[in-house]
Amino acid sequence: MLYSTDRILTTHAGALPRPSELTEMVAAKANDLPYDAATLDEALRSAVADVVRHQTDCGIDCVNDGELSKTNFTDYVRWRIAGYETRPSSGARRLSITARDETKFAGYFEANPRRWSLSPRTMPVCVSELRYVGQADLARDLGNFKAALAGVNVAGAFLPANTPGTIEHWMLNEYYKDDEAFVFAIADAMHEEYQAIVDAGFLLQIDDPDLPDGWNCLPAITLPEYRKYAAMRVDALNHALRGIPREKVRLHVCWGSHHGPHHDDIPLKDIIDLIFRVNAGSFSIEASNPCHEHEWRVFEDVKLPEGATLIPGVVGHCTDFIEHPDLVAERLVRYANLVGRENVLAGTDCGLGPRVGHPSICWAKFTAMAEGARRATKTLWGRF
Amino acid sequence: MRVSRDHIATSHVGSLPRPDGLIAAYHAIEAGEPMDEQVFQRTLGAAVAEVVQRQHDIGIHIPGDGEFGKPMAQRVQYGAWWRYSWQRLSGLEIGSAPGPFDTTPRRSRPGEVVLTTFGDRRDRSRFAEAYADPESGITTGPRPPAPVCVAPISYTGHAAIKADIANFKAAMQAAGAADGFMSSVAPGSAARIGNVYYKTDEELLYACADAMREEYKAIVEAELTLQIDDPAIAENWDMVNPEPAVADYQKFAMVRVEALNHAIRGLPQDRIRFHLCWGSWHGPHMTDIPMRDIIGVMLAINAQAYSFEAGNVRHEHEWKVWQDARLPDDKLILPGVVSHATNVVEHVELVAERILRFANIVGRNRVIASTDCGLGGRVHPQIAWAKLEALAQGAALASRQLWG
Numbered sequence: 012m013l014y015s016t017d018r019i020l021t022t023h024a025g026a027l028p029r030p031s032e033l034t035e036m037v038a039a040k041a042n043d044l045p046y047d048a049a050t051l052d053e054a055l056r057s058a059v060a061d062v063v064r065h066q067t068d069c070g071i072d073c074v075n076d077g078e079l080s081k082t083n084f085t086d087y088v089r090w091r092i093a094g095y096e097t098r099p100s101s102g103a104r105r106l107s108i109t110a111r112d113e114t115k116f117a118g119y120f121e122a123n124p125r126r127w128s129l130s131p132r133t134m135p136v137c138v139s140e141l142r143y144v145g146q147a148d149l150a151r152d153l154g155n156f157k158a159a160l161a162g163v164n165v166a167g168a169f170l171p172a173n174t175p176g177t178i179e180h181w182m183l184n185e186y187y188k189d190d191e192a193f194v195f196a197i198a199d200a201m202h203e204e205y206q207a208i209v210d211a212g213f214l215l216q217i218d219d220p221d222l223p224d225g226w227n228c229l230p231a232i233t234l235p236e237y238r239k240y241a242a243m244r245v246d247a248l249n250h251a252l253r254g255i256p257r258e259k260v261r262l263h264v265c266w267g268s269h270h271g272p273h274h275d276d277i278p279l280k281d282i283i284d285l286i287f288r289v290n291a292g293s294f295s296i297e298a299s300n301p302c303h304e305h306e307w308r309v310f311e312d313v314k315l316p317e318g319a320t321l322i323p324g325v326v327g328h329c330t331d332f333i334e335h336p337d338l339v340a341e342r343l344v345r346y347a348n349l350v351g352r353e354n355v356l357a358g359t360d361c362g363l364g365p366r367v368g369h370p371s372i373c374w375a376k377f378t379a380m381a382e383g384a385r386r387a388t389k390t391l392w393g394r395f
Numbered sequence: 396m397r398v399s400r401d402h403i404a405t406s407h408v409g410s411l412p413r414p415d416g417l418i419a420a421y422h423a424i425e426a427g428e429p430m431d432e433q434v435f436q437r438t439l440g441a442a443v444a445e446v447v448q449r450q451h452d453i454g455i456h457i458p459g460d461g462e463f464g465k466p467m468a469q470r471v472q473y474g475a476w477w478r479y480s481w482q483r484l485s486g487l488e489i490g491s492a493p494g495p496f497d498t499t500p501r502r503s504r505p506g507e508v509v510l511t512t513f514g515d516r517r518d519r520s521r522f523a524e525a526y527a528d529p530e531s532g533i534t535t536g537p538r539p540p541a542p543v544c545v546a547p548i549s550y551t552g553h554a555a556i557k558a559d560i561a562n563f564k565a566a567m568q569a570a571g572a573a574d575g576f577m578s579s580v581a582p583g584s585a586a587r588i589g590n591v592y593y594k595t596d597e598e599l600l601y602a603c604a605d606a607m608r609e610e611y612k613a614i615v616e617a618e619l620t621l622q623i624d625d626p627a628i629a630e631n632w633d634m635v636n637p638e639p640a641v642a643d644y645q646k647f648a649m650v651r652v653e654a655l656n657h658a659i660r661g662l663p664q665d666r667i668r669f670h671l672c673w674g675s676w677h678g679p680h681m682t683d684i685p686m687r688d689i690i691g692v693m694l695a696i697n698a699q700a701y702s703f704e705a706g707n708v709r710h711e712h713e714w715k716v717w718q719d720a721r722l723p724d725d726k727l728i729l730p731g732v733v734s735h736a737t738n739v740v741e742h743v744e745l746v747a748e749r750i751l752r753f754a755n756i757v758g759r760n761r762v763i764a765s766t767d768c769g770l771g772g773r774v775h776p777q778i779a780w781a782k783l784e785a786l787a788q789g790a791a792l793a794s795r796q797l798w799g
Contacts, residue, residue, distance in 0.1 A: 119738075119775040272740040272778055301706070301734070301741035305748050330708055330737040331525075331532060333679040338712035368532040368677070369525035375679055 012258040012292050013073055013167045013214070014320060014353045018392065019343055019384040020072040022322060023377065024263050024295055025084060025171045025218065026362025027062050027077030028370030030054070038129040041082045041090070055080055056155050063159040069374055070381025073167035073214070073356070076156040077364060080148070082129040084218050084362065085173045086181065091145025092200045095135040095182060102132030106180040106228035108220070108267035111275050114230050125269055136183040141196045143203040153211045169214035169261065172204050175251060176221035176244035180228065191243055198251035205251055209259045216295070217248065217262050220361075222286060223297075224267035226277035234281060245288050252290050261293035261322070262286065266303065268328055268361040279306040283313050291319075297360040298323035299334070299342065307342070310349040321350050324360030325383060326376040331368040333375045339383020344390050352391045357384045396620060396665045396699050397457055397574045398727060399760050402794035403750055404456045405787050406729060408670055408702060409578040409622065410476060410769025411450075411461030412776030417442045422468040439463060440562045447566035447575075453780070454787030457574045457620065457763070460566065461771060464559035472772040473535040473675055476624050477580045477587075481542045483552025484585070484606055490540030492589050503635050508647040509596075510587065511636045517682040518633050526678065533678045536772065543589030548602040550609035560617045574620065576668065579610045581625030582658055583651030597650060604658035611659055615666040622702070623659070623669050627651060628692060630674040632684035641688045648692045656697050668700035668729065669693065673710070675735055675768040686713040690720050702729035704767040706749065707736035714749070717756045728757060731767030732789065733782040735774050740781045746789020751796060759797040764790040 013020060029037075033054045039046035062077035081087035107113075113120050152170065160168055175197035179190075187193040208215045221244060226237050252260060264286055266276040279296070286294060294315075297303050307323070315321055325342045326334045339357065346355045357380050363373040388394070397404055413421075420438050424430050443460050450458035465479035481487055500515035513519075518526075525531045559577065567575045582604035586596070593599040614621040628648050635644065659667055671693050673683040686703070693701055704710045714730070722728065732749040733741045746764070753762045764786055770779035 116775075116777045116781070119777045122775055123738075270738050272738060272781055274740045274781055299708070300739045301737065301745050302739050303742070305742050305745040308744075327708075329739045331677050331679060332707050332709045332736045333681050334708040335710070335712050338708055341712050368530075369522070369528055371522050371525050372531075372679055375522075375681060 012318070012320070013356065015355055016353055018388040019347070019352070019355060019357055020166055021070060021357040021381050021384050022073035022167070022169070023071060023359040024265070024324070024362050025075060025078050025216065026364035026366070027066070027079070028364045028373050029077065029079050030058055033058050033079065034129070037080065037082060041129055042131050052151070056158065059155040060159040063163055065374065066377070067163050067165060069377035071377055072165060073169060074165050075169050075171065075216070076152060076159065078171060078362065080152050083365070084171060085177050086128050086130040088173050088178050089130060089135060091143060091148055091204065092141050093144045094139045094141035094186070095137045097131070097133035097135055100132060100134035102127050104181040105134070105183055108224045108227050109269055109271055111227040111230040112271050112273065115274060116272050119271065134183060135181065137186045137193065139186055141200045143200045145204060149204055149207055153207070156213070157211070167214055169216045170208045171216040171218050171263070172201065172208060174217055174219040174221060175201060175247045176225060177219060180221065194244055194247040195250055198247040202251045202253065205255060209255050215255065215260050217260060217289070217291065219248065219262055220265050220267055222264050223277055223282060224265070227267055237277070238282070238285065241282060241285050245285050249290050257290045258292040260291040261295060262289045262291040263295040265297040265361045268366050270329060273300070273302040276302055279303065280309050283309055287316050293320045293322060295322035295358050296324065299325050299327040299360050300329040307345050307349070310346065315350050315354060320354045320356060321346060322356045322358035325357050326380045327360035328363050328366035329360065331372050333372070334379050334383070336379050336382035336386055339380055340386035340390060343384060343387035347387065347391050396668070396727070399762055401798055403754070403759065403790040403797065404763045405454060405765070405790045406457035406576065406763055407455065407459065407766040407783060407786070408769045409459050409462050409624070410771035410773070411446050411459070412771045412779050413461070413463060413467050414442050414445070417463060418468060418470060421466045425466070425468045436558065440565065443562040444566040444569055447563070447572060448570045450783070451570040451572050453784050454791065455783060457576055458567070458572050459576050459578065460559060460563040462578060462769065464555060464562065467772055469536050470772070471534065471536045475772060476578065476769060477584050478539065480580045480585045480607070483550060483555055483610065484548050484603070485551045486544050486546040486548040486592065487542035487588065488545045489542045492543040500636065503637065503639050505640060506643055508635050508639050508643050510631060510634050513634070515636055516633050517636055517638065518678055518680060520636070521681060522679050533676060535676045541588060544592045544599060546592055548606050550606040552610060556610050556613045560613065560619065563619065564617065576620035576622045577614045578622040578624050578670070579607065579614060581623045581627065582607055582654045584625050584627040587627060600651065600654045601657065604654040608658045611662060615662050621667045623655065623667065623698065625651070625655065625669065626672045626674055629671050629684055629689050633674070633682045638682070644684070645688070645692055648689065649695065652692055652695050659697060664697055665699045667698040668702060669696050669698040670702040672704045672768045675773055677736065680709045683709055686710065686716045690716055694720070694722065699725070700727035700729055700763065702765050703731065704734070705730040706732050706734035706741065706767045714752045714756070717753065722757055722761070727761045727763055728753060729763045729765035732764050733786045734767040735770055736767065738774060738778050740778065741785045741789070743785055743788045743792055746785055747792040747796065750790060750793035754793065754797055764793070
């Protein structure tokens, strides 16, 4: 477990800027277009080394591989599980994280259509027993990350993996008898990836935007219904995490990182108990954008699970303005005063790479976060 | 001027989303197409009536005319607040000389602060690739050809301001709005144009001050609150390259403040509010001057109330500056509690939290909840209105906490 023992440590939520040539190759591979496998492998290896160094240069203490091999944080699972077939589609997902906002802001979404991901515009449909087949891809990611970490000095290293509830957003089920059986089957498949990341010595970050943003996918659902919906998916996630010590796991939740209004995101207070029901030792929560910034007050009433740490987002993807380090510090101190300084790490609202206007914005936000963490440390410990 | 007597009053900075019909009309005028003046005025008048009614309906206590009389021919447009002055001042020639992005950069030296070109601004230089990337989102809409002063400047916008006032007053009356504000550009911001006529920058500045005074007078005489828009006071800092000493910059900015005070001399102070911002484009804003370094300059302006950005991540922490500031007892502040910097709509509780921070420092009667900058042209219309609703609801929530 990583604690801010004598200063506020910094980390982030995942995706980082990727060289455009690499993005083109990742997209080509995903869409069965021609690409050179050896060139891709080499570009990936070198980009992961660069992105790790870039993080440490910016003052990030707990780093990752920037998710550089992946089409995005969830679609990558398409190439790591079997048991589905693909059918033609518009490219829209089965569940849309903007569905609830679209009921009030149709004009906005019409004027600002969301970008398609790099993945093929097809709909995966589960038609047989799901099983994990991503061993080679995963081994490549683990190897690249391990190699990139040689010779750099970091406090921690994490790798993200997606959750059953989010995978369910883009896969239809025609095989399992009901949603629960389907979600638990995804969990069984993903268990292998989770276990392998931890076995490789990394901190496993579980990316679970679904826990809050399932609410946005289901505009008509009531709160009690939603809590039931989310609880089942948390149970499936815990099933997938079985046998893994909670201190090896951190959970990342966000409300879906699109740049829309987020007018009716579910309040944190309505799901915080479900978030803490996940068998994780550390909780990364979107907290810096104006829809969720006020929710630091939730921790006036809610205690962290014993031994757990909190990673509030103190810089975000929702604006290209760079957070002022004093604002970052103010946010961190607020949390530290509520949950204890050693239990707070500085984080980001979501992966910044593909979500801010330019790579230079991402790195400037990291630098601001690190400086803000230093200023918070000064306030909290009386020294740098 | 309205104060927050038994609840937090609400207002905003000015620009509101123009209806498509009005944008189309301005587009036609800009393209030189024939336009029946009466038809245009009817379109404008109806649009102003509607936008004032809507502000009133959602709980904006001090509405504006949305700046609808200031031409905007595109949905995304950041510059209408000052470009309108090009059509209300004589002595300008448009498009005959290189614009402010194209001329040669000017370097400042210690003790000698000069504005460089827009293209040579420091944030723009530091994040050159981000600014140059058309997909980065740092867009401010099209850049029309810029003017150069080639002859004496005087105010020629009497008919335009008269129409603006008439439209707005009629709209206020129809909506039952007792208070209203109208924005007008400050000399310091109006004077950021090319100049081949006046001998010095200062002469040009004072010529703008004397000319714009006509518009200021018209607004206050109509018993509206005059809002002076002068981002140049703060954002010129980024337009001085290399970064100057703070004291040098304060001296430079004070020249603009004195010109503004000259322009509003003798006008009733309780009809004047001042708007400061750091430029509303969606860039990193790493080179914004800190509020603590500019607050003294701002408070030297002879206005009754001060509006400033406080709702975005670059300036949100600066509420603390007011703990040490000497705000005279009779003056008010209008902090931005919702912002154009993000599409995410501010949560009502966050709006209330921000208001309370200011109220606890300067007193609840002296805070009017406002926006960082004008929302029209900067965010989608649906987002703009949702933010104004959040502003009104947040102010109501803060009022309950402050007055019980």
